[in-house]
Amino acid sequence: MTTDTIRTFSEDPKLVAVRRAQIVExxxxxxxxxxxxxTNMRELAKxxxxxxxxxxxxxxxxxxxxxxxxxxxxxxxxxxxxxxxxKVANLKPVEAITKFIEIYYKGVDKYQEFILFNYQETKNxxxxxxxxxxxxxxxxxxxxxxxxxxxxAAGAFKIKDPLLLxxxxxxxxxxxxxxxxxxxxxxxxxxxxxxHTDRFLSSVKHRK
Amino acid sequence: MTTDTIRTFSEDPKLVAVRRAQIVExxxxxxxxxxxxxTNMRELAKxxxxxxxxxxxxxxxxxxxxxxxxxxxxxxxxxxxxxxxxKVANLKPVEAITKFIEIYYKGVDKYQEFILFNYQETKNxxxxxxxxxxxxxxxxxxxxxxxxxxxxAAGAFKIKDPLLLxxxxxxxxxxxxxxxxxxxxxxxxxxxxxxHTDRFLSSVKHRK
Amino acid sequence: MTTDTIRTFSEDPKLVAVRRAQIVExxxxxxxxxxxxxTNMRELAKxxxxxxxxxxxxxxxxxxxxxxxxxxxxxxxxxxxxxxxxKVANLKPVEAITKFIEIYYKGVDKYQEFILFNYQETKNxxxxxxxxxxxxxxxxxxxxxxxxxxxxAAGAFKIKDPLLLxxxxxxxxxxxxxxxxxxxxxxxxxxxxxxHTDRFLSSVKHRK
Amino acid sequence: MTTDTIRTFSEDPKLVAVRRAQIVExxxxxxxxxxxxxTNMRELAKxxxxxxxxxxxxxxxxxxxxxxxxxxxxxxxxxxxxxxxxKVANLKPVEAITKFIEIYYKGVDKYQEFILFNYQETKNxxxxxxxxxxxxxxxxxxxxxxxxxxxxAAGAFKIKDPLLLxxxxxxxxxxxxxxxxxxxxxxxxxxxxxxHTDRFLSSVKHRK
DNA sequence: CATGAATGAGGTTTCATTCAT
DNA sequence: TATGAATGAAACCTCATTCAT
Numbered sequence: 126m127t128t129d130t131i132r133t134f135s136e137d138p139k140l141v142a143v144r145r146a147q148i149v150e151x152x153x154x155x156x157x158x159x160x161x162x163x164t165n166m167r168e169l170a171k172x173x174x175x176x177x178x179x180x181x182x183x184x185x186x187x188x189x190x191x192x193x194x195x196x197x198x199x200x201x202x203x204x205x206x207x208x209x210x211x212k213v214a215n216l217k218p219v220e221a222i223t224k225f226i227e228i229y230y231k232g233v234d235k236y237q238e239f240i241l242f243n244y245q246e247t248k249n250x251x252x253x254x255x256x257x258x259x260x261x262x263x264x265x266x267x268x269x270x271x272x273x274x275x276x277x278a279a280g281a282f283k284i285k286d287p288l289l290l291x292x293x294x295x296x297x298x299x300x301x302x303x304x305x306x307x308x309x310x311x312x313x314x315x316x317x318x319x320x321h322t323d324r325f326l327s328s329v330k331h332r333k
Numbered sequence: 334m335t336t337d338t339i340r341t342f343s344e345d346p347k348l349v350a351v352r353r354a355q356i357v358e359x360x361x362x363x364x365x366x367x368x369x370x371x372t373n374m375r376e377l378a379k380x381x382x383x384x385x386x387x388x389x390x391x392x393x394x395x396x397x398x399x400x401x402x403x404x405x406x407x408x409x410x411x412x413x414x415x416x417x418x419x420k421v422a423n424l425k426p427v428e429a430i431t432k433f434i435e436i437y438y439k440g441v442d443k444y445q446e447f448i449l450f451n452y453q454e455t456k457n458x459x460x461x462x463x464x465x466x467x468x469x470x471x472x473x474x475x476x477x478x479x480x481x482x483x484x485x486a487a488g489a490f491k492i493k494d495p496l497l498l499x500x501x502x503x504x505x506x507x508x509x510x511x512x513x514x515x516x517x518x519x520x521x522x523x524x525x526x527x528x529h530t531d532r533f534l535s536s537v538k539h540r541k
Numbered sequence: 542m543t544t545d546t547i548r549t550f551s552e553d554p555k556l557v558a559v560r561r562a563q564i565v566e567x568x569x570x571x572x573x574x575x576x577x578x579x580t581n582m583r584e585l586a587k588x589x590x591x592x593x594x595x596x597x598x599x600x601x602x603x604x605x606x607x608x609x610x611x612x613x614x615x616x617x618x619x620x621x622x623x624x625x626x627x628k629v630a631n632l633k634p635v636e637a638i639t640k641f642i643e644i645y646y647k648g649v650d651k652y653q654e655f656i657l658f659n660y661q662e663t664k665n666x667x668x669x670x671x672x673x674x675x676x677x678x679x680x681x682x683x684x685x686x687x688x689x690x691x692x693x694a695a696g697a698f699k700i701k702d703p704l705l706l707x708x709x710x711x712x713x714x715x716x717x718x719x720x721x722x723x724x725x726x727x728x729x730x731x732x733x734x735x736x737h738t739d740r741f742l743s744s745v746k747h748r749k
Numbered sequence: 750m751t752t753d754t755i756r757t758f759s760e761d762p763k764l765v766a767v768r769r770a771q772i773v774e775x776x777x778x779x780x781x782x783x784x785x786x787x788t789n790m791r792e793l794a795k796x797x798x799x800x801x802x803x804x805x806x807x808x809x810x811x812x813x814x815x816x817x818x819x820x821x822x823x824x825x826x827x828x829x830x831x832x833x834x835x836k837v838a839n840l841k842p843v844e845a846i847t848k849f850i851e852i853y854y855k856g857v858d859k860y861q862e863f864i865l866f867n868y869q870e871t872k873n874x875x876x877x878x879x880x881x882x883x884x885x886x887x888x889x890x891x892x893x894x895x896x897x898x899x900x901x902a903a904g905a906f907k908i909k910d911p912l913l914l915x916x917x918x919x920x921x922x923x924x925x926x927x928x929x930x931x932x933x934x935x936x937x938x939x940x941x942x943x944x945h946t947d948r949f950l951s952s953v954k955h956r957k
Numbered sequence: 958c959a960t961g962a963a964t965g966a967g968g969t970t971t972c973a974t975t976c977a978t
Numbered sequence: 979t980a981t982g983a984a985t986g987a988a989a990c991c992t993c994a995t996t997c998a999t
Contacts, residue, residue, distance in 0.1 A: 296512060597994090800984060
């Protein structure tokens with residue numbers, strides 16, 4: 126989760142933070158639009174409103190920027206999830222998971238390009254960075270699992286393997302981004318959410 | 334499905350087919366291992382046991398090779414699906430979809446690298462080629478949908494939107510490949526199949 | 542003038558002649574259209590209705606073909622000139638040079654592409670071949686000079702330097718091909734011929 | 750006449766101008782010596798005392814360099830013509846055209862390599878660039894025509910088609926460069942100039 | 958004789974990174 | 979700190995020539 130291992134020539138941590146934020150912003154825009162390999166440093170610098178030299182003053186390599194970008198975006202999406210979790214905390218199990226799915230899937234819709242990018246370009250990270258990013262990227266599964274387990278504890282749900290179900294809920298959300306080219310003219314987001322929610326609930330609800 | 338639009342200097346279709354198969358084999362190996370952008374033509378030629386010149390005798394560009402590779406692999410995976418459909422044709426609905434899921438998910442496991450690659454690198458195709466490939470890539474959804482609809486017609490299933498369910502079954506299979514890094518030490522393929530099969534059935538079965 | 546120094550694997554001189562004629566025909570078409578450097582041997586072979594291998598059976602290199610082509614075309618244009626000289630032989634000096642200019646300039650118009658090519662691509666020949674070709678290419682100047690000198694001998698013309706005038710007449714003809722892009726919408730061939738003829742005569746005629 | 754459409758990564762117009770001048774210098778030397786197609790970018794870069802990368806920092810393609818080179822050289826030769834026109838402005842018609850021819854033909858002698866190159870390699874430009882260059886290349890005809898027309902207006906010359914005569918004067922100059930291989934051991938530049946001047950005058954002078 | 962597949966050096970162009978200013 | 983010009987290795991692709999069949 127630390128970005129401290131990334132090389133910079135600056136000794137002012139505040140400035141480093143500011144500039145890197147600037148870099149992440151430009152990179153997010155360009156990488157998502159053109160892909161990592163097809164974006165070059167000159168364009169990237171322009172998108173960041175910096176010179177190429179400045180880029181390398183605050184960052185060690187192109188790949189570092191990819192890492193920073195993943196990190197920052199995952200942190201942002203994680204915030205959305207955390208907010209969702211909080212909003213859902215006091216609801217009854219069915220309502221809680223229903224609401225969580227809605228919030229999460231809407232978040233996916235909002236960040237669809239990044240999520241697609243995430244599945245496509247993580248491979249470009251070196252193993253170490255890759256692992257860090259992947260660890261960040263599964264926070265949502267844990268969050269979802271907690272909500273499910275609360276429902277189980279409350280006796281509302283009966284679930285064989287909550288982790289696997291949570292994983293399903295999450296990745297089925299991702300698929301709204303990954304398979305957008307297929308889904309877009311067949312179903313609306315609203316229906317996609319309702320249909321999946323129904324399906325998940327039907328497989329989970331405890332018939333008394 | 335035609336590869337006729339790809340430039341070759343040979344006028345012997347048989348030889349073209351042979352050499353392109355050779356190319357596809359090498360490309361599948363290298364592209365999957367190193368990624369499309371990170372594989373260069375010299376390595377690729379070596380992996381195909383050809384000279385660079387020979388490569389370009391049978392193919393117009395690097396991207397053509399990507400297209401050929403997608404095409405060939407999708408054709409192969411499609412064969413697996415067709416075989417599955419046939420094997421399942423005379424079973425009762427529940428058994429049919431159960432068996433289909435098993436066959437398909439095992440196919441995903443076998444071709445996991447290619448499926449991952451598929452999600453990562455289709456973007457590198459030109460729009461026209463991309464569309465052709467994507468059309469090939471959704472054959473599995475249609476196949477699955479047919480099976481579900483047979484079940485509905487037989488009165489065994491009650492499904493609100495068979496297309497969406499079919500899509501879910503398929504992409505949940507893909508996730509076994511895409512999220513392998515996460516799932517691998519948490520669940521076996523066998524359990525992954527059973528769990529999903531149960532879940533899909535529970536949301537589908539007609540309670541009389 | 543000999544083409545005997547060009548390598549061939551054939552020992553049948555007749556066949557060599559036939560095939561080389563075939564090659565020259567294709568080469569003339571393609572070289573003139575696309576330029577020497579921009580024509581490759583594969584296209585060239587196709588244009589000659591031969592295989593690449595056959596090409597190299599009767600010719601040692603691409604440059605040899607350029608040489609053969611120059612040679613053949615210059616021989617053909619030389620024929621036109623010789624015919625002109627014969628047709629003009631019995632005319633009176635003024636009529637003779639007038640007619641010669643007409644014939645020659647019309648020949649230029651007919652062979653304009655080759656003449657342009659001649660000025661553009663002779664540089665691609667090796668020095669030895671280049672010299673041979675250039676020697677062929679000045680036959681027209683000699684022919685013209687003879688006609689002029691006959692006029693001088695007859696007392697009809699007064700010319701300080703017949704060679705230079707002959708050279709002018711010839712190259713002014715070439716310019717109809719070289720500067721066609723400029724002349725074409727400003728003057729017709731007929732006017733171009735008349736105007737030049739008048740001018741040459743006016744500078745040459747002996748005022749008694 | 751604008752070179753603004755040529756891609757550069759620099760935004761410092763002064764530096765662009767300096768470097769492009771450097772490039773033009775190297776290119777003029779090498780292209781003229783070896784021909785456009787036979788000069789490669791590595792050699793060219795060396796001749797320009799730059800790296801290949803630097804070349805492409807200031808120029809979009811090899812062909813752009815050809816265009817720049819044509820442009821620059823034509824501009825220089827045009828300067829010579831303009832100077833000639835000025836020098837001749839106050840002379841009487843016969844002296845004016847006499848002097849102009851002398852200046853122009855001496856200019857041709859000085860720039861002979863470039864003029865030869867011009868006739869040989871303009872074909873390598875894309876149509877748009879080609880047209881621009883050709884437009885530049887006919888400035889000399891216009892200049893010559895003006896001088897002739899002044900003579901006509903003054904009643905000193907009688908010329909049927911001044912444009913065609915001007916064109917002849919100019920291209921006959923070019924021939925000193927194009928046919929140098931033939932002329933060089935037959936006539937001196939001085940004689941070439943005198944002979945042509947005499948001839949042009951004899952066909953033009955108004956006999957009162 | 959004839960074919961055309963195969964070769965690999967060499968072509969033009971791109972681009973991550975460095976460094977003088 | 980910040981700039982952006984400069985580098986040169988390496989990318990994709992072409993093509994004259996050879997040679998097994």
